[in-house]
Amino acid sequence: MNYESSMTGNDTHYALTDENARPGGSRRWIMIGAMIALVVALLAGGYFLRGGGSGGDTAAAKKGAQQVPTVTVAVPGRSAVATAVTGTGTIAARREMPVGIAGEGGMVTRVLVEPGSWVSAGQVLATIDRSVQAQTAASLEAQTRVARADAALAQSELDRAKSLVDRGFVSKADLQRKEAARDQAAARVRVADAQLAETRARNRRLDIRSPADGLVLTRGVEPGQIVSSGSGQLFRIASGGQMEMRAQLAETDLARVRAGMTGQVTPVGSTEAFAGQVWQVSPIIDPQTRQGIARIALSYNPALRPGGFASASIAVGGVEAPMLPESAVMSDGKGNFVYIVDAQNKAQRRDVRVGEVSDAGVSIASGLTGTERVVLSAGAFLNPGQTVKPQLQASR
Structure with a gap:
């Protein structure tokens, strides 16, 4: 429709x-x-x-x-690096002299020195009562005078006999007896003199004397104490005040140390380092610890206390090597390595062998020539082949 x-x-x-x-x-x-x-x-x-x-x-x-990371790099070049070995040990007197009783001993009457005192050779350190020995010496001195008088009398009688022998008043036999009497008197004088000298020497040995110039380290005797030759050491003296540090070094390090090398010794609790010189290297190695001792001679200083613990650094040579901060060197299961930046600004891993480590940084024994651009930090966040934006650190 x-x-x-x-x-x-x-x-x-x-x-x-x-x-x-x-x-x-x-x-x-x-x-x-x-x-x-x-x-x-x-x-x-x-x-x-x-x-x-x-x-x-x-x-x-x-x-x-914007996602390309910016890293700080530096061209380390090559610097003079002092090669050193380090160790720990104790400070001691280089030549320690124990001083005891050389004579028969007795009661100590005076002690004349204290620890820390400087003494000279022959100086009296302590005295011992000698009242009995003094009387013995006086008796022998009197006997010596008697012997000398007898000798003088025998000489006078011999002289008179010689003047009368030509007149026939004295026979030659009497003259010979007079000569023999004179010789005997002279011998008795010598015996008396020897006995007196011996007694006086014994009395002098009652005084405890320093055997050489040095520094008194310890004192182990007090007035009123009875001492004898079996009392052991009463004083300890550092000859000339000379000290040393007995550094314990590993077997491989000890093989690099020679007498005459310089070292720095730092006592525990002190920031001051004292210069010294190695004067003796242990000829043996402890079979248990595989260590030996290097003895570093030190000049006297109140901060160097015998028995104290210290660390030592001994310069054993020097090399030319690149120096890097510790942050630039990393390690993994394959060993130590750094990151360098190549011409295409890509990070590349470079395996290295570390040398000396000090406050100045880490020396690179092998793996770098010193002309590379080395990543100083943030290397742990990089991957080999990664593109980076290098920022060159200004030379110091």
């Missing part, structure tokens, strides 16, 4: 057929509209991809550039 409608007033004509009025026709128009919208969307997407593509790529590139 067809309907026609016409409106002549506005010269407009509408026609509606039954075909257009069907529901299926409306869906077809909807599908056509959707397809047109999809085409428009695809064209718009292509436009943005083409027009805005260069801007997107630039943003991505900028973001990638």
